[in-house]
Amino acid sequence: MKLDIQAYIASGVIESYVLGLATEQEVAELEQLRKQYPEINQAMSEFEASLEAQIMANAKLPPAAIKQQLLDRLQDDFNYVPVTATQQQAATSAKVVTLLWNKYAVAAMVILIVASAGLNIYFFNKVEQLQNKYLSLVSEKNSLEAGLNIYKTKALDIYNSMQLMSDPNMQKVSMPGVKGKEDNLATVFWDKQSKEVYLLPNRLPQAPENKQYQLWALVNGKPIDAGLLGADCNGLCKLKTIPDAQAFAITLENKGGSPAPHLDQLYVFGKISG
Amino acid sequence: MQEEKKYSEPELVMLLKQRHEVAFSYLYDNYSGALYSIVQNIVGDTELANDVLQEVFVKIWKQIAQYDDGKGRLFTWMLNIARNAAIDMVRSKGFQNSQQNRELQESVYEQAGTTSIAVEQIGLRKVVHKLKSEQKQLVELAYFEGYTQDEISKMLDIPLGTVKTRLRTALIQLRQMLKQY
Numbered sequence: 124m125k126l127d128i129q130a131y132i133a134s135g136v137i138e139s140y141v142l143g144l145a146t147e148q149e150v151a152e153l154e155q156l157r158k159q160y161p162e163i164n165q166a167m168s169e170f171e172a173s174l175e176a177q178i179m180a181n182a183k184l185p186p187a188a189i190k191q192q193l194l195d196r197l198q199d200d201f202n203y204v205p206v207t208a209t210q211q212q213a214a215t216s217a218k219v220v221t222l223l224w225n226k227y228a229v230a231a232m233v234i235l236i237v238a239s240a241g242l243n244i245y246f247f248n249k250v251e252q253l254q255n256k257y258l259s260l261v262s263e264k265n266s267l268e269a270g271l272n273i274y275k276t277k278a279l280d281i282y283n284s285m286q287l288m289s290d291p292n293m294q295k296v297s298m299p300g301v302k303g304k305e306d307n308l309a310t311v312f313w314d315k316q317s318k319e320v321y322l323l324p325n326r327l328p329q330a331p332e333n334k335q336y337q338l339w340a341l342v343n344g345k346p347i348d349a350g351l352l353g354a355d356c357n358g359l360c361k362l363k364t365i366p367d368a369q370a371f372a373i374t375l376e377n378k379g380g381s382p383a384p385h386l387d388q389l390y391v392f393g394k395i396s397g
Numbered sequence: 398m399q400e401e402k403k404y405s406e407p408e409l410v411m412l413l414k415q416r417h418e419v420a421f422s423y424l425y426d427n428y429s430g431a432l433y434s435i436v437q438n439i440v441g442d443t444e445l446a447n448d449v450l451q452e453v454f455v456k457i458w459k460q461i462a463q464y465d466d467g468k469g470r471l472f473t474w475m476l477n478i479a480r481n482a483a484i485d486m487v488r489s490k491g492f493q494n495s496q497q498n499r500e501l502q503e504s505v506y507e508q509a510g511t512t513s514i515a516v517e518q519i520g521l522r523k524v525v526h527k528l529k530s531e532q533k534q535l536v537e538l539a540y541f542e543g544y545t546q547d548e549i550s551k552m553l554d555i556p557l558g559t560v561k562t563r564l565r566t567a568l569i570q571l572r573q574m575l576k577q578y
Binding site for chain 1: 566
């Protein structure tokens with residue numbers, strides 16, 4: 124359907140709309156048509172403009188007090204309140220004096236902030252580096268200390284062993300490896316006075332998990348349990364006291380030892396000389 | 398005084414929406430006279446017109462966010478707010494009671510457009526006053542008194558279609574008369 128624009132414009136509906144006299148339907152229609160037809164839009168703008176011009180030209184000033192009442196009433200509603208003339212003047216003269224100073228201050232502040240930020244990054248990295256170094260030094264120190272303790276203990280063991288070995292009462296019984304185990308060697312130190320027995324496992328293979336070396340004293344041809352070699356034995360270890368013996372031997376037994384030696388598991392054997 | 402500053406309509410609307418006191422002050426200085434005249438056209442030259450004008454500016458200030466320049470000029474929008482506020486005032490009980498001359502109300506249909514000479518001689522009503530009496534009556538009732546066409550049809554005992562046509566013709570006539578401004 125083609126709209127007769129001129130007839131529409133001449134119908135008075137535009138004026139009704141502008142003056143707020145149009146029906147809802149007319150309003151909706153005009154708002155639509157206005158966008159479509161520039162002529163209608165134009166006619167409306169012209170009527171609005173001439174209406175405004177006439178009313179403005181015939182304006183009647185209201186009492187002056189009304190404006191102040193309104194400003195007071197809406198005071199809390201304003202987001203932007205103009206500064207008064209005196210405030211403005213004071214602010215302006217103060218501004219001139221401080222403006223230059225402000226500029227330098229701002230520049231200096233910017234430089235300081237940038238420099239400080241740079242230093243912060245530098246020191247942060249530095250601290251991090253030092254912290255890492257420190258941590259690695261601490262752990263190095265700890266492992267050195269632990270190593271040192273091991274040596275200390277070992278040295279003490281050796282010292283004690285030496286003391287025992289050099290005791291004039293001590294009889295040394297060398298036990299070489301039996302046939303097939305010639306590489307092995309162990310030594311018994313037997314205190315002739317106290318009858319205490321010390322064993323030095325010179326060269327014995329590492330005992331399997333569930334096995335243990337057991338020392339036997341041969342008394343008149345009979346093997347007597349002389350004690351078990353503990354896994355923690357490093358150096359000279361004290362075993363059982365043996366009052367009398369002609370020879371010593373070591374067998375590999377089940378953990379906890381056996382009442383009688385398994386001779387097929389004989390490793391070393393040594394007779395007491397003299 | 399502060400006449401140096403001029404705002405374009407979009408600028409003014411933007412500043413009002415941002416709640417600038419200067420913008421409100423400018424709006425008032427610029428438009429209060431025009432809106433006061435339309436309020437007086439409707440309410441009459443009374444103390445009440447001052448109250449209505451205040452309400453009009455408060456409404457404009459509070460509702461500025463709803464103003465849509467796609468639907469018309471700022472002035473048109475404000476004019477409608479002023480007209481509606483004034484008509485509401487006239488219809489309120491308080492106003493009715495303040496009108497001592499009740500008989501005037503009875504003969505309002507015949508007397509429409511002939512109330513106070515002073516009020517007829519200001520603002521838009523000055524132009525409307527120049528219309529033919531038949532047209533003048535319709536514009537008075539519809540525009541200045543806020544009656545619907547249906548109400549007018551019943552009041553004057555004229556078919557609704559005729560009211561519509563005559564009012565439209567009157568408005569076209571009004572447009573011709575306003576063109577010289």
